[in-house]
Structure formats: C-alpha cells, structure tokens
Amino acid sequence: MINLKSTCTWALITLAASATLLIAPAADASTTEAISTTQVASVSDVLLPGQILKPGQYRRSQNGVFTLLMQADGNAVLYKGRTALWGTMTNRRASSLVMQRDGNLVVISGRTRIWASNTAGSTNARLAVQNDSNLVLYNSRSKPVWTRSMVLGTLGVNRALKPGQALFSTNRIYRMMMQTDGNLVLVKNGTTPLWHTATGKNPGAWAIMQADGNLIVYSPANKPLWSSKTAPHAGAVLQMLNTGNAVIVYGRTTIWQTSTEGR
Template sequence: MISIKSVRTKALATLVAGVAAGATLLVPSAAQASGTTTTAATAPTALNNLLLSGQSLKPGQFRRSANNLYTLRMQTDGNAVLIKGRTAIWGTMTNRKSSSLVMQRDGNLVVISGRTVVWASNTAGSTGAKLAVQDDSNLVLYNVRNKAVWTRAMVLGTLGPNRALKAGQALFSTNRIYRLMMQTDGNLVLVKNGKTALWGTGTGKNPGAWVVMQSDGNLIVYTAANKPLWSSKTAIRTGSVLQMLNTGNAVIVHGRTTVWATNTAGR
C-alpha cells in the first residue's frame, strides 16, 4: 500500500462537518449497500411522488413517497435533500441559496443557481424523463419507456471537488459499461459490465470505507473512522475532477491535463 502521510487536508474536515450537519449525506439504502439497485419494473404514477418533465422544485418545495416515509426537499440553503423523518440520507451538496431543482425536458435533472447549473444527473438525451421518490428510499429517473436511467446510487461521468462515494455507490461511464464502485468491504474497484474487475485500490477488509475527490485535487479512500487508506497523490491541484471515461479509463483531470489514471483503457 502506498504511503499517504500528510494527505489530510482542511477539505476532509469541511466535508465531515457537512455530513454531520446532514447537508452532504450520501448514504446508500440497505439494498444498495449489498450491491443491488432498488428500482421498480415500472415507474409509480402518483403525482405527489413524481417530478415530471419540465417541472421544478423551488426553495421549500418537495415531493414525497407514496408511503410518506421519504421526502425530497429543495432546501432554502440551496441543497436538494432526500429525508427520512429528520435524517438526510442523500443530498446534492450544492448549498447555494435560492437554487432550484429542475427536471429538464431533455432528461437532465439539475440544480440551478441563477443561470448556473451547479449539479446535474448527466442524463441529457432521455427526453421526457421523470423523477420518482420511491417507497424503497430510492430516487430514480425513468425515461418515457419507464426504464430507469439514473438512481441516487449513481454518479454519471464526473465526480467533482468535495464529492464522495459511500459504500454501494459508484461513478459510472456515460455508456454504463464501466463503473468505479465503492464496495462495502472498503475496496474501490473499477468494474466492466458489472462483473469483470479491472483495477482496485486494495483497501478491502475495511467495511464502511468511503472515497472523496477532495478540493485540493487528491482522491482519497478513508476508513469509516476517517483515517486515510489510499491516495492518488495528486494534491495541490485545486479543482481537479475524477472522470469515468467510456474507454474504460478512470482519470483525474486538472483543467485539460490528466494528472492520474487507472490505465485501463480498452480492457
């Protein structure tokens, strides 16, 4: 295992504080934690749990699951949060006041602050898609054929600064062939077609571990107790992002420069 001394940054303290406050929680459901995706075969029809194409949630507005257990609320602080009771179990981590959550007609679910998109599901091309707040705790985007194209366990294409993957969550390539999966055993693994492992951090036997693309440009796997296990060694490159490419390569990009890669393209 590589040496990762001095990799802790203020970004971790900020992120952990946000999670504790419930503003940045990204906690998978039990089914997601076991590696499955909880989606129904067909989309629900009750309008109170759907955000239809062209609709939006302004600050204070919400959609609620049919069983009344889960609420997706556009908070006044600019964060769109899925809540069970008083506990936030998922959020967009956007925190820009006066933002709105918009189900765009092109199929992209976005948080918009003014005219700036600050978060997106990256599902443009699924014209007419709708968002469902489901009874199983999942958020699912369905296309017009009622096929799931996105769930809250998925990040498509890019993991931005200060974005984290908890156990059971994954960064997918936009063609859905490759995924960088934060496994429940603590290993971050790049998988092809859901079954072939191409690369991993070797951090298994650490249940509850999570990974974050820090604002300083470093990708780090932390234990459940927030101790570093693995690092990409790419710090001091503020604003870098992690991308899962359609070629099968996972890369960290700073501006237009690739500063780290799994070197798995074409495999």
C-alpha cells in the first residue's frame, strides 16, 4: 500500500538525527586519544569553506558530546563519546574530509573523490557538528541543505535507508522514501507516488544497497521482503536521477531501473 501519510515532511528529513548506517564503523587506533572529552583545548564545531580534516583531525559540538573525526583508516565518523553514530563508510587510508567552496562536502583519497554530500551549488556552505547529534550543512544564508540523515543523489555500497529516511534527487523533486509502514516508494514533489515495492504492512522495514549489488527491503527481523535481483554486481549503487528515474548502476551500466523517467 502506498501511504503517503507515513512519509516524512522535508522539515523532518532535514532535521532528523538518525544515522543511515547498517553497522556503526569501528574506531581505529587513533580514535580514543583524538576524541577524548578530557582535552582542555578548544575545538571548533564548524568546518568552514575550504577547510580540510586530515587523518586524526576533528570537529566537536559546543557541548563537547559529539565529535566528527577523520580517521586514519579513511572513514569520517561522528561519535558520541566512543560510540559511532554515522560514518562515510569510505575506509581508504590517508583520505581527507574537505568542505569545498562550491558547497560539496567530500572525502578525497589522493585526487579521487570517494564520497560526497552532492550539495555542489551551495557556495560557501559550512558544516556544523550540532549539540543535538546532527551534522548539518548550512548555506551562506544559514539555511540547511543537507543533514546526516539525508542521502542526495546516490545510495552507496552498504548504505541503508531506515524508516522515515529517503534518497533524494539532487534537484529535490524526486525521492525514494522508506515509509514507516515498510513500503519503499518513489515520490514526486512529496505527493505523487510513481513506483513502490509493495511491501506495506511491514512497519519497521528498511532498505539497503548491499555490497553484492542487490537492493533489498528487509523486515525488522531481517527477512527479505523485496529484491532488485541485481546480484552479483559488487560495488553497484542506487541513484535517484533528476529525471525521475531511479537506477542501479554498475560502473557505467544501468542494471535495474524503476522506468519512471519523465513522469
């Protein structure tokens, strides 16, 4: 059943603090020292345009509870104390987190971009580590354009959509929404359903883009309810396009789609 009443509003999505990780990333050897709350040095809670977090560097919320750490293993992780709440799932050693001046927050390994918030165009945006556990990108007018509960453009490998979370097209017109009733629904302009997995009546179900290339909706008991049947294509990702089509891409090849382009 397509129940748009169960979908979250834009305000809820932008302000939600829940993470999109299936499994919290493990801390590396440098974590304990770097995120110690006993340090007396003042640490900024904001990553400003053009600033970079190199391995071992971090930003901390003003209340001292939450820390965004760029780990030596290449993963940028948000911690509450020693508990991981969110991460970029990048895991490529010696990577850096960069707040680009074009508004895109990226993880870069050498010259290769391996993760991005997909918020380019929000010139001079800044990243804030907030006291409410959220990571928020604010544009130059102090309007939120991204939070850690949002996924823009691409749902990467091992990334999950929990109930109430969505994969948005970068133009914000289309979204693949994991409804609280268990249905994964593609919606236009927040009101018009275009496609769904027909997995309603399963409250608490969630979706994940698995490492084997399969997009699966699981019940709360981790029973598969629906699958894109695209395994084995290790490294494939789900993309929500500005055209209205949701596709699974393996390299440059589309291996699955909702066939909703232009609707």
